[in-house]
Amino acid sequence: MGAVIYDRVALIGLGLIAGSMGLRMRADGLAGEVVGHARTARTREVALQRGLVDRVCDTAAEAVEGADLVVLCVPVGAMDAVAREIAPHLASGATVSDVGSVKRDVITAVGPHLPDGVHFVPAHPIAGTEHSGPESGFPELFEGRWCLLTPLSDGPEVERLARLWNALGSHVDVMEPDHHDLVLAVTSHAPHLIAYTMVGVADDLRRVTDSEVIKYSAAGFRDFTRIAASDPVMWRDVFLNNKDATLEILGRFTEELFALQRAIRTGDGKMLEDYFTRTRAIRRGILDAGQDVDVPDFGRAVLRKGTAG
Amino acid sequence: MGAVIYDRVALIGLGLIAGSMGLRMRADGLAGEVVGHARTARTREVALQRGLVDRVCDTAAEAVEGADLVVLCVPVGAMDAVAREIAPHLASGATVSDVGSVKRDVITAVGPHLPDGVHFVPAHPIAGTEHSGPESGFPELFEGRWCLLTPLSDGPEVERLARLWNALGSHVDVMEPDHHDLVLAVTSHAPHLIAYTMVGVADDLRRVTDSEVIKYSAAGFRDFTRIAASDPVMWRDVFLNNKDATLEILGRFTEELFALQRAIRTGDGKMLEDYFTRTRAIRRGILDAGQDVDVPDFGRAVLRKGTAG
Numbered sequence: 001m002g003a004v005i006y007d008r009v010a011l012i013g014l015g016l017i018a019g020s021m022g023l024r025m026r027a028d029g030l031a032g033e034v035v036g037h038a039r040t041a042r043t044r045e046v047a048l049q050r051g052l053v054d055r056v057c058d059t060a061a062e063a064v065e066g067a068d069l070v071v072l073c074v075p076v077g078a079m080d081a082v083a084r085e086i087a088p089h090l091a092s093g094a095t096v097s098d099v100g101s102v103k104r105d106v107i108t109a110v111g112p113h114l115p116d117g118v119h120f121v122p123a124h125p126i127a128g129t130e131h132s133g134p135e136s137g138f139p140e141l142f143e144g145r146w147c148l149l150t151p152l153s154d155g156p157e158v159e160r161l162a163r164l165w166n167a168l169g170s171h172v173d174v175m176e177p178d179h180h181d182l183v184l185a186v187t188s189h190a191p192h193l194i195a196y197t198m199v200g201v202a203d204d205l206r207r208v209t210d211s212e213v214i215k216y217s218a219a220g221f222r223d224f225t226r227i228a229a230s231d232p233v234m235w236r237d238v239f240l241n242n243k244d245a246t247l248e249i250l251g252r253f254t255e256e257l258f259a260l261q262r263a264i265r266t267g268d269g270k271m272l273e274d275y276f277t278r279t280r281a282i283r284r285g286i287l288d289a290g291q292d293v294d295v296p297d298f299g300r301a302v303l304r305k306g307t308a309g
Numbered sequence: 310m311g312a313v314i315y316d317r318v319a320l321i322g323l324g325l326i327a328g329s330m331g332l333r334m335r336a337d338g339l340a341g342e343v344v345g346h347a348r349t350a351r352t353r354e355v356a357l358q359r360g361l362v363d364r365v366c367d368t369a370a371e372a373v374e375g376a377d378l379v380v381l382c383v384p385v386g387a388m389d390a391v392a393r394e395i396a397p398h399l400a401s402g403a404t405v406s407d408v409g410s411v412k413r414d415v416i417t418a419v420g421p422h423l424p425d426g427v428h429f430v431p432a433h434p435i436a437g438t439e440h441s442g443p444e445s446g447f448p449e450l451f452e453g454r455w456c457l458l459t460p461l462s463d464g465p466e467v468e469r470l471a472r473l474w475n476a477l478g479s480h481v482d483v484m485e486p487d488h489h490d491l492v493l494a495v496t497s498h499a500p501h502l503i504a505y506t507m508v509g510v511a512d513d514l515r516r517v518t519d520s521e522v523i524k525y526s527a528a529g530f531r532d533f534t535r536i537a538a539s540d541p542v543m544w545r546d547v548f549l550n551n552k553d554a555t556l557e558i559l560g561r562f563t564e565e566l567f568a569l570q571r572a573i574r575t576g577d578g579k580m581l582e583d584y585f586t587r588t589r590a591i592r593r594g595i596l597d598a599g600q601d602v603d604v605p606d607f608g609r610a611v612l613r614k615g616t617a618g
Contacts, residue, residue, distance in 0.1 A: 077578070126525050130592070146524055146525055148525070173524075182516060182517060183517050183521050183522075183525055184525070186510070186511050186514060186517050186522060186530070187511070187521075187522055187525050187526045187529065187530040188525075188526075188529045188530060189529075190507065190510075191507055191529030191530045191532075191533050192529050193566075193569060193573075194503055194507060194566070195529065196569070196584060196585055196588050197562060197565050197566045197569055198499065198500055198503060198562060199588040199591050199592075200565055200584060200587065200588055201495070201499075201558065201561045201562050201565050202495050202496070202591070203587065203588070203591055204561070204565075205495060205558075205561065207491060208491060208492050208495050210591075210594065212492050212496075213492075213495060213496055213591075214594055215455055215482075216435050216455055216457070216492055216493070216496050216497075217496045217497075220496065220497045220498075220500030220501050220504070220536055221495070221496040221497060221500045223500075223532045223535070223536060224500050225588070225591055225592040226532070226592065227529055227532060228585070228588040228589065228591070228592060229588070229589045229592035229593070230585075230589075232581075232582050232585035232586045232589060233582060235581070235585050236578050236581040236582040236585060237578075239573045239581055240573065240576055240578055240581070243573055243574065243576075246573060247570060247573060247574060249510065249514075250566070250570055252510050252513070252514070253506060253507060253510050254563065254566070256506050256509055256510050256513075257502075257503070257506045257559070257563070260502060260505070260506055261556060261559055264502075264548045264549065264552055264555060264556060265552065265556060267549055267552075269386070269545050269546075269549055272541075272544070272545040272548060272549070273541050273542060273545040275505060275509060276505055276537070276539075276541035276544050276545065277541045278509065278512065279505050279508040279509055279512070279534070279537040279538070280537065280538045280539075280541060282508050282511070282512055282519075282522075282534055282537070283439070283508075283534040283535065283537060283538035284538070285519065285523055
């Protein structure tokens with residue numbers, strides 16, 4: 001059991017991330033009480049059944065009453081409305097945080113609604129699976145993963161939130177919000193859009209049947225379908241709210257893809273081999289840095305050693 | 310132990326696929342003898358040490374002498390030269406096969422060299438990992454995977470080769486060579502080129518450090534780096550030899566990507582959400598069809614149930 005870090009944590013939204021936070025906080029005694037709210041009655045019911053939180057509230061306003069930490073775990077596009085609703089009910093001295101995959105737009109959406117005396121410390125745990133909803137959380141989700149904080153100023157409330165994320169199993173880094181959005185456009189947002197696109201192309205191609213795509217997808221494509229199975233609303237909001245960085249990276253990507261297409265068309269084997277040799281070295285760097293194991297786990301908890309071939 | 314299917318099998322090239330075939334054939338007694346040849350002395354040495362084959366020959370010509378099955382396991386671009394070299398040494402009635410990822414160009418490169426009385430049955434086992442070379446093979450590689458045969462005519466030699474692939478653990482389908490090349494362009498070749506491209510973009514982007522890419526790559530990008538770590542020479546030859554189908558799919562991909570980019574730029578959330586909902590359904594289809602487990606294994610042997618979280 002860890003030490004109690006917050007007396008009462010309110011989770012607004014009860015999907016994969018909030019569910020995993022709640023399960024871990026309750027298991028390790030990181031909060032005196034964990035309360036939660038979700039928009040639909042069904043989600044609230046599953047959350048209670050699975051014990052994601054100690055107590056479920058019918059409104060977000062009710063959930064944040066008396067909480068010293070409020071974490072917004074809703075799609076980025078819903079942040080503005082939620083912040084507006086809870087603002088009058090926040091306790092003085094409370095910390096408000098979030099788990100959104102983009103940070104600049106969340107700061108713009110949430111910040112102006114918060115009253116004086118409330119601390120806003122945006123956060124982004126870089127962890128997930130292709131599953132979503134209140135059934136999908138598990139307490140080890142954040143184990144060994146990074147959580148990025150993009151605070152607007154320094155202070156003890158930043159350190160306290162970092163302690164919580166450490167206790168949830170994460171490494172913590174602090175980053176400037178715009179830089180966060182660019183880094184994530186490269187490592188996550190553009191790859192997701194690309195995977196969505198490729199899966200869409202396969203589905204559209206009438207000369208190849210769906211069952212052929214499904215049967216013969218062992219290499220490459222299957223990993224794309226996994227990425228492309230992620231929550232549609234969450235990802236819609238990510239792209240709409242990290243528009244500039246995502247479009248910049250996609251522009252670079254298209255440029256590069258055209259160069260490789262030209263090499264294929266003109267039969268430039270040397271260019272292709274050199275390119276592929278360079279990208280292989282990047283993969284080696286990731287393995288050497290200990291940021292991946294040789295068995296893919298797609299952001300899940302690190303596999304116990306020796307359990308997978 | 311299975312029944313002996315061929316008296317002597319000659320593997321030309323001793324990388325991931327040949328090594329996995331040799332280990333499985335020897336373990337299960339599928340061939341009276343397995344002989345092999347590889348171009349470099351180091352590969353031949355490792356092959357002997359790891360017991361990939363019973364006997365290693367210094368030349369491909371020597372390896373095929375008296376073999377009733379010869380399997381060409383070299384990059385597609387090397388098929389022509391190898392076929393030319395072995396042709397005068399092939400036993401009458403022998404079957405020649407290959408494991409290349411494209412079929413039309415292999416048929417064009419190999420077919421004309423083969424003497425009368427030798428049967429050519431091209432094959433493509435859809436299995437692999439991002440590792441390559443004589444150290445990388447393992448006997449379960451083909452377990453539960455598909456092997457596509459693209460024979461030029463029917464006959465008992467096709468059925469015999471299908472029996473071998475079944476014994477190696479694979480399901481077997483027969484397909485027309487050009488259709489094979491189109492299907493694989495969708496499910497494997499285009500996804501690989503796209504993954505290579507995205508990893509190249511990340512590496513080029515000077516405003517994001519390599520260590521940031523490496524540390525924060527949990528979602529999406531990490532899976533791309535895995536795909537992009539595959540053997541550079543093999544993939545160079547795949548693209549050069551499946552040029553038309555790959556360029557066609559990439560053309561469709563670019564068109565689709567532009568439509569999604571425009572939706573992001575114009576803020577068309579409905580289009581994005583609908584698109585992502587459709588691709589999620591495709592993933593569900595793959596899971597329902599039993600072609601994947603919920604834990605990624607990237608073409609490796611299917612994980613034993615209950616061993617991975």
